Amino acid sequence: HTQDAVVGGSVNGLLVAESRLELQESSKLEGEIRARRIRLDEGAIVNGNVLMGDNLTAPSPPARSQAPNPTPAPNKSPAGEPT
Secondary structure, three states: OEEEEEEOOEEEEEEEEEEEEEEOOOOEEEEEEEEEEEEEOOOOEEEEEEEEOOOOOOOOOOOOOOOOOOOOOOOEOOOOOEO
16 A cells, blocks of 8 residues: 555556556556556556545455256156156
């Protein structure tokens, strides 16, 4: 965590700038950015998630819907009767 950050190199992981983040043209970020304001110079590379604004807490992950476990169909004989 920092108030302001200027990045001109490589960063892997989480980068939190509570006020301002500047990514210079030589920067490469792999991971997550959280910053109130961001300046992204042409040529900078960002691969990951970006969270901007006043609320820099991580959003909760979306709920994963799980389909109910399917019930196996009963085995049937060639005549169509259960075995």
